[in-house]
Every structure is written in C-alpha cells, then in structure tokens.
C-alpha cells in the first residue's frame with residue numbers, strides 16, 4: 001500500500017508549536033513580506049504567508065511595489081526593513097519581474113533576517129554546515145521525512161533539480177542528514193536509471209508529470225515539490241496515480257510540500273527573533 005503523506009497536518013502541528021512559543025514572547029517576532037508586481041500566484045502565496053504570521057501571533061509588515069519598480073527602489077525598501085528593529089525576518093517573494101536582478105536584491109537582506117535562507121551568506125553557512133537560517137521548502141521536506149519516520153542516514157537520496165531555492169539546498173540538507181545524495185538535472189542521461197536507485201526521491205524539476213512508475217524503486221519515499229496549475233487543477237512533477245503499489249509513501253499536490261514551506265517560514269521567523277544571528 002502507498003501512503004499519501006499529509007503535509008497539511010504536519011504543517012498545522014509545526015505552526016501550532018510556533019504559535020505556542022510566540023505566545024510567551026514580548027515583543028512579538030515580526031515578518032516583512034515584499035511583493036513586487038502582480039503575479040497572481042505570488043499574490044496568493046504572500047497572502048497565505050501573512051495569514052500564517054497573524055495566526056502565529058507575530059506582527060505582519062508588508063510592502064507591495066509595482067511591476068515597474070526599479071532595482072534601486074526595491075533595494076531601498078529592503079534596506080529600510082533591514083534597519084527596522086520590529087522586523088526580525090524579511091522575505092522577497094519570487095519570481096521578480098524580469099528587469100530586476102533577484103540575487104543582488106536578496107543579498108541586501110542581512111543573514112540574521114534572511115528567513116528564506118537564500119542570501120549568499122546563508123547558502124555559505126549551509127554549505128559549511130554552520131548554524132544559519134535554511135531555505136523553507138527543503139527544511140520542510142526534512143521535517144516531513146522525520147514526521148513519517150523515514151530514515152535518512154545511510155539511505156540513497158536522489159534530488160531532481162538544482163535550483164538555489166530547492167534542489168541545491170535540499171541536497172546539502174540530505175547530506176547533512178547522512179544520506180548518500182545524487183543530484184540529477186535536465187542534462188542527466190537516463191534519468192530513470194538514476195532515480196530508480198533512490199530510497200528517497202525528491203522531485204523539484206518544475207516539469208509537469210516528469211516522474212512516473214518507471215522512475216521509482218519499489219518501497220521508495222517520493223517527495224513532489226512541483227506545482228503546476230492545469231485544467232485538471234493543481235498537479236506536481238510526479239504522476240501520482242502511477243505510484244500506487246510501487247512507492248511506500250508519496251506527497252500529494254496540493255497538500256504536501258507547499259503547506260510545509262509556509263510552516264517552516266514561521267519556524268525561521270521565530271528563530272530569527274530569538275537566536276543570536278549568524
């Protein structure tokens with residue numbers, strides 16, 4: 001039997017724990033979300049993050065800029081938030097309009113407030129295994145694996161995708177959890193031969209329906225990070241129905257990794273407010 005991992009339930013538990021810790025704090029942790037432009041999906045994600053902030057009892061600081069905002073205008077907002085003592089975490093929602101340079105803007109966020117774990121400094125701390133804030137989706141995947149009792153130590157993990165947001169930090173985190181990790185990407189020859197080695201298969205390729213039964217080792221745990229709006233609703237990178245009776249566990253889309261991204265953002269904001277910064 002293939003278990004569908006309930007990411008919503010795990011995320012709710014994580015968020016309830018954060019809210020309980022926040023209740024004992026004064027002043028409250030503050031998160032600033034920065035949204036540039038009018039991408040509809042980004043607007044939905046930012047609204048969900050702000051709702052989660054309020055439900056956790058944290059303070060919500062939000063800035064919206066038009067799609068025409070310049071690099072200097074976005075940088076000025078980030079610098080103002082960086083200097084605000086009521087703001088413990090800053091998040092620049094991605095993707096940005098094409099004329100902006102996301103890496104240069106992200107690096108305006110001080111590592112101590114980098115609740116997305118995406119600055120050059122945070123990435124360096126992760127690569128060196130030093131304390132710091134970790135990207136939300138990969139740390140949510142680790143939390144999901146732990147919640148299901150999936151052993152990482154000594155297991156073979158394959159990550160499909162090498163983005164700075166998910167694939168790269170995911171591979172680092174799995175390595176730090178003692179898995180033997182392979183990163184596959186669009187130039188990988190015979191992808192199925194590589195992914196069939198995996199006890200833990202994390203798919204973050206951004207390609208709708210890329211992974212099917214032929215890619216999965218019997219008994220594997222499959223984590224689907226893909227999210228695609230199709231005529232049949234939200235779907236992932238994994239052809240979920242094909243994995244019944246093949247995989248031991250699979251995350252659904254929706255209701256798998258997505259809710260964990262927001263839950264781990266709450267965890268990171270609490271950490272940014274309570275720990276000595278990196």
Ligand SMILES: Nc1nc2c(c(=O)[nH]1)N[C@@H](CN(C=O)c1ccc(C(=O)N[C@@H](CCC(=O)O)C(=O)O)cc1)CN2
Pocket residue numbers: 044045048091092093094095116136137165227234253254255256257258259260261262
């Ligand atoms: N600055 C960032 N930008 C982006 C990130 C990120 O971690 N930091 N990740 C993605 C989008 N994202 C968060 O921003 C995100 C994606 C999906 C979900 C989620 O809960 N999805 C639900 C479905 C919701 C829906 O679309 O209807 C689910 O999977 O069940 C939360 C956050 C890119 N940008």
